[in-house]
Amino acid sequence: MADYQPHTRKLSLKVVYYGPALSGKTTNLMQLHTLLRPQRKGELMVLETRDDRTLFFDVLPIGLRGAAGLDLRLKLYTVPGQVQHDSTRKAVLSRADGVIFVADSQPAQQDNNANAFDNLADNLQKLGMDIERLPLVVQFNKRDVADAVAEAELQARWAQTPWAPLSMASALHGQGVVESFRQLLVHLYPQLDREYRLAETEGIDATSFVRLLSAAQGDADA
Amino acid sequence: MRSFEDDPRLAELLPDERQQQLLHLLQALSGHTLQLDEQPRPGAEAVEFNLETLGWLSCPSQPQLQAAAARLLEFVLFYVGKYRLAANLHHDASEASFEELQRQHAALQASEARYKALSAQLQRRVEEQVKVIERTQQQLYESARLRAVGQLAAGVAHEINNPVGFIASNLRVAGDYLNELGEKLPSDHATALILEDFRALLQESEVGTQRIAAIVTDLKTFANIDQEDFVPCDLNALIASTCHLLRAESNQALDIELKLAELPELAGYPAKISQALYNVLDNAAKAITGQGRIRVTSRLGEQGAVEVLVEDNGCGITAEDQARLFDPFFTTRPVGSGTGLGLTVARDIMVAHQGEILVRSKPGAGTRVTLRFLSL
Numbered sequence: 026m027a028d029y030q031p032h033t034r035k036l037s038l039k040v041v042y043y044g045p046a047l048s049g050k051t052t053n054l055m056q057l058h059t060l061l062r063p064q065r066k067g068e069l070m071v072l073e074t075r076d077d078r079t080l081f082f083d084v085l086p087i088g089l090r091g092a093a094g095l096d097l098r099l100k101l102y103t104v105p106g107q108v109q110h111d112s113t114r115k116a117v118l119s120r121a122d123g124v125i126f127v128a129d130s131q132p133a134q135q136d137n138n139a140n141a142f143d144n145l146a147d148n149l150q151k152l153g154m155d156i157e158r159l160p161l162v163v164q165f166n167k168r169d170v171a172d173a174v175a176e177a178e179l180q181a182r183w184a185q186t187p188w189a190p191l192s193m194a195s196a197l198h199g200q201g202v203v204e205s206f207r208q209l210l211v212h213l214y215p216q217l218d219r220e221y222r223l224a225e226t227e228g229i230d231a232t233s234f235v236r237l238l239s240a241a242q243g244d245a246d247a
Numbered sequence: 248m249r250s251f252e253d254d255p256r257l258a259e260l261l262p263d264e265r266q267q268q269l270l271h272l273l274q275a276l277s278g279h280t281l282q283l284d285e286q287p288r289p290g291a292e293a294v295e296f297n298l299e300t301l302g303w304l305s306c307p308s309q310p311q312l313q314a315a316a317a318r319l320l321e322f323v324l325f326y327v328g329k330y331r332l333a334a335n336l337h338h339d340a341s342e343a344s345f346e347e348l349q350r351q352h353a354a355l356q357a358s359e360a361r362y363k364a365l366s367a368q369l370q371r372r373v374e375e376q377v378k379v380i381e382r383t384q385q386q387l388y389e390s391a392r393l394r395a396v397g398q399l400a401a402g403v404a405h406e407i408n409n410p411v412g413f414i415a416s417n418l419r420v421a422g423d424y425l426n427e428l429g430e431k432l433p434s435d436h437a438t439a440l441i442l443e444d445f446r447a448l449l450q451e452s453e454v455g456t457q458r459i460a461a462i463v464t465d466l467k468t469f470a471n472i473d474q475e476d477f478v479p480c481d482l483n484a485l486i487a488s489t490c491h492l493l494r495a496e497s498n499q500a501l502d503i504e505l506k507l508a509e510l511p512e513l514a515g516y517p518a519k520i521s522q523a524l525y526n527v528l529d530n531a532a533k534a535i536t537g538q539g540r541i542r543v544t545s546r547l548g549e550q551g552a553v554e555v556l557v558e559d560n561g562c563g564i565t566a567e568d569q570a571r572l573f574d575p576f577f578t579t580r581p582v583g584s585g586t587g588l589g590l591t592v593a594r595d596i597m598v599a600h601q602g603e604i605l606v607r608s609k610p611g612a613g614t615r616v617t618l619r620f621l622s623l
Binding site: 039070080081082084087100116117 | 341
């Protein structure tokens with residue numbers, strides 16, 4: 026849930042990278058940190074443990090300043106994917122404005138994807154959030170592995186859900202990461218605009234919202 | 248409530264004391280005095296943490312130092328903040344887990360209590376059912392036993408009836424023969440004495456045979472178990488035969504006084520009414536233990552009800568026992584000598600005859616049992 030403080034003109038948003046263990050949530054965030062050239066970008070905070078598994082979360086703060094002085098902040102979080110960290114996952118997920126679900130394309134991981142998605146739905150419900158109304162992008166990562174489930178099959182499988190079309194990525198190689206993030210920003214903007222009149226009073230339209238937050242290295246207008 | 252991810256203020260990440268320590272170290276390294284404020288100050292360098300400006304660092308004597316010092320400060324704050332965020336999240340998550348555990352614990356306890364109550368209830372019902380089964384079994388056993396006894400009695404009565412008949416008839420014929428013999432024998436004194444003695448013997452045998460015949464009749468009445476429908480009963484006759492039977496069964500002489508009024512005939516099962524009378528009389532006989540008296544009165548009571556009163560001056564019944572008189576298997580007698588069914592059966596029989604049974608007793612003074620057949 027977006028948090029707006031009128032006296033400082035600060036609007037804080039939260040996007041959470043969710044998904045099964047080892048699906049590449051932290052890799053997504055690291056690539057964003059490398060690739061993104063948003064108007065404002067903070068330090069990537071990675072709280073990994075000895076074996077490089079996420080125990081608490083990772084966070085990357087980015088932001089933009091609107092023409093009318095709005096201080097818009099977006100914190101990108103990852104959750105720990107391992108099953109046993111559910112209470113941590115729930116705490117990080119609470120008050121999220123958008124979710125990017127990072128699924129694993131390897132055939133053997135399809136059950137884990139489903140379990141993690143159920144867990145996401147479950148936790149959203151416990152937190153009083155409506156999965157149908159939450160901006161949610163489903164990314165199938167690891168497209169580079171040799172036996173990845175075919176994209177056509179995945180798209181067909183998800184075609185009847187509100188989350189089609191799926192986003193494809195190979196986070197390790199930086200492919201699809203920024204695109205997934207942009208897709209989420211596109212979903213996120215209408216809700217924010219409705220509540221905070223971004224276009225009308227802050228001079229931030231949908232295009233500049235996406236551009237200012239997700240300008241990437243090599244973009245013409247970065 | 249603050250969430251783990253709320254942007255911290257400077258003092259939350261670095262207490263004043265630590266800030267001063269840090270500034271002193273910077274001063275020692277640079278040789279210039281530095282100042283850190285939470286409020287903006289002209290020309291000062293912003294110190295950021297996660298895009299949030301936490302404070303303003305200024306070095307009036309050497310402003311070009313400010314930027315590097317601020318980055319150093321941010322570097323320190325980054326690691327402090329990282330730890331703080333993780334710690335706060337851990338705290339939030341642990342608390343949420345704990346609350347969840349407590350909720351589950353409470354739910355489990357509630358469910359356990361429900362199951363305990365259910366189990367206790369089931370246990371009670373099982374015990375009740377077991378009691379019902381035991382009672383029914385005992386009643387079945389008793390009724391089967393009574394039936395067997397009745398059948399045996401009926402069989403015995405039937406078998407005895409024939410020999411008793413011809414013994415009685417033979418005794419009469421023997422008396423006639425004795426008279427004829429007496430006329431043909433010499434009339435001396437010794438012969439007369441023998442004949443007189445002989446006659447006395449025969450008479451005694453005849454009286455004995457009559458008694459046997461009477462007992463057999465009583466037994467037949469008592470054991471009349473197969474009668475399906477109500478038949479007209481002579482209550483006084485039933486009382487008399489039941490008293491005979493009781494006397495015959497009892498080892499010592501019983502002092503039973505009968506005060507029987509003239510009664511209309513009663514529709515009922517004679518065998519069952521005899522059974523009820525027998526059970527009540529048997530109790531009276533056991534209460535007086537051979538020393539007291541029993542009085543049996545029959546009379547026409549109010550509204551045409553026929554009443555039989557069985558009174559004794561025996562030991563009486565305590566108030567506590569009176570409350571349980573009709574409970575099946577309640578008995579005060581030693582194990583094996585009483586079934587605890589006597590009055591239960593008597594009451595059932597009275598109910599079957601649209602009647603009732605009333606007991607009044609005073610410990611040490613005696614007991615009065617009233618069998619009342621309500622007029623239809």
